[in-house]
Amino acid sequence: MSETVNKIVNMEGICKTFLSVQALDQVDFSLLKGEIHALVGENGAGKSTLIKILTGVEQPDAGTIMINGQKEVIRSPQHAQALGISTVYQEVNLCPHLSVAENILIGREPHKFGFLDRKAMNARAKEIMRGLGVDMDVTQPLGICSVAVQQMAAIARALEIANAKVLVLDEPTSSLDANETAELFTVMRRLKAEGVSIIFITHFLNQIYEVADRITVLRNGKLVGTYDIKSLSRLELITKMIGRSLLEYDEMVNIKKESRKFIKSEPWLKAEQLSRAGSVEPFDLDLREGEVVGLAGLLGSGRTEIAQLLFGIDNPTSGTLRIDDVKVEDFAPLKSIGRGVALCPEDRKEAGIIGDLTVRENIILAMQAGLGWFKFLKKQEQYEIADKYIKLLNIATPSADQQVKNLSGGNQQKVILARWLATNPRLLILDEPTRGIDVGAKAEIQKLVLSLAEEGKSCVFISSELEEVLRTSHRVAVMRERKMVAEFTDESGDQIMQAIAGS
């Protein structure tokens, strides 16, 4: 009995279908008073749909929602706020041109004699922010503040405006650094102590174990289960999330061992003391056919800069790059495509995917560019190529004519990969290919990289996740402060870690 009393949110049998895709199927979810409840699942598992239904952005096709024991139909975000449910979205959804104070209080500003009382508003906002551990000038425009502060402002708004009893944090840590994350967690714990219930969505499993009390796992729109965090080991959690055991990761070790056999002995691409002033110091790098070279290092250590040099986005200021013993003189992306070099850039939204084009058009793009615009590929050929890669990379899309923006992050990444594979490159440079995509898709992409290597392609694999670099790379070059500081052929995480840290 006390169970039901404590349930501030209780959703039962929630179903939702989008364009014939079953996004949620009979999902139950309950939130207790004063708990931090992690909601996890791969991309497309239905987390965001569930949240959208709870916050009134979408309406469920079936199912009931009880708020504080009262049956409710949540009509709109405003209605959800009135019920005390507030959301802080992944991309901060505030107004950059308004001041921090206004962003926190707009809609509930203090008034005096029919005039908005700015003084009172700023004082109030300053006090609220201080309560969250941020002491700042709240009259600044929000847009010039750091992402962490913007996030705090969003939380402050959620708490203040909605007088939130339920706070939904959708991937709040994805753009925060370690310190800022720690600060956020402090705030979360404080709110929890004050009786606020928090739904915490994240890809970072260790963060879940750091703050969450309970955890609900979704998979393919279905509820896997809700667990007490203490009774669920990390391994079990991942198994539940991706629905298969981690054996596949061990399998990677074998795949990698196997793939070593295919590495040719002679390098075909040689960078000798290649450098670009102000961006990366001179480095040597050899690449053999069938080899995956990992670039490890912290963000900003020069990894991306190397990728851009190899692809010809930037011109080197000294050193030479030889491909098949021919010195490269003309650095330009289009020339690089001709030489068989392909780059999947870091930020797929900004620099890779064209969301409004279809899967087919996105895949064909680089290939067509390589051919020149006058040798236009026939529609039929385009479809053949697109369908081939959709099958090969296992891209989950209803058809080649689907707009790319409708795919999940992992599938978008696969489309970019397909784009470059279609050019049949000899060297594939992957800059953070698995960022922001789920565990299952990550493993698939890692496997794919190794199988491409077996076919004789070379690959430069850049990632912030050291484990991932180790799993996929035959050789690891470590970057530190724009310098290539070490190279390892035998993976030993500790040594690499030391090289990255510089101790």
Added chain:
Amino acid sequence: MKHQISRFLIKNGGVLLPFAVFLMIYFIGGKLYPAMQKPQVFFNLFINDSSLLLVAIGMTLVILTGGIDLSVGGVIALVTTASAAMLRDGASAYIVMPLMIVIGVSLGALMGWIIQDLKVQPFIATLMGLFFARGMAYIISLTSVPIKNEVYKTIALTPIYIPFFPNTYIYIPTLVGPIMLLVAIYISYFTRFGRTIYAIGSNEQSAMLMGLPVRRTKILVYAFSGFCSALAGIVFSLSLLAGYGQFATGMELDAIAAVVIGGTALTGGIGNVIGTLFGVLIHGTIVSVLQFNGTLSSWWTRIGVGILTLLAIGVQSAFYVRKKRS
């Protein structure tokens, strides 16, 4: 101290720049043509551009939401013609004027509704509004209709002498613009409606998710612009004592230019009505300088305004775009 100055400049740069440009042009004009130094010339700016100021105020709020209102010139034409025709047929001025306001507000609200609920681009919806209003004006009368109503004549021709400036005067309708400016300042800075306008222009999606009344605000902002246009139409008919479908042709473009020169970003969210005042004054000053010159074609006004608009947009993108990236 230095920090404070730079912050002051960043915060108010949008207004200070058009203010400085206005002073500069006026100063140069005064140097070239000493007659321009008379205070009456300054007040003439308000007399001559009172309609432009009114529509530019409404336009500013619309543009701040990220929209546009192309109908303003058409509404002026419709209001002048309709009121002239009604007065000719013996209607009372006290009925005509409020009725014109109702027409303007309704048309604005209708366009706002079409934009908001039927998801039609503001450009298209208000272009239709322009065609409709101007078309209606011609349907009412193909030729200019003079206004002989006594009330109108009295209001139009009674000068108000400015204290402390001998022999310097404005007319009653001239006051409407500055009064509306104060109203608009109050709305945009001190009301929730006004701050919601800025929030929508800054990020409409966010404003919606923040639980702000986006739909109502957007419809109201077009209604407000319609209100301003109707007032401008009344002022226009008072200053020419006539109504004609050809009146205020292209004024929507002058208004947009004044808003942009005044530092308001066409993408919305940045800018304010005070800047717009200087945008309008700059327009008026250029016209005056050309009038004092007397030999140059009046089309140089358009060229000058065009160049200044371009400059203003250049300055905006240099500042705002960089701010966004960092």
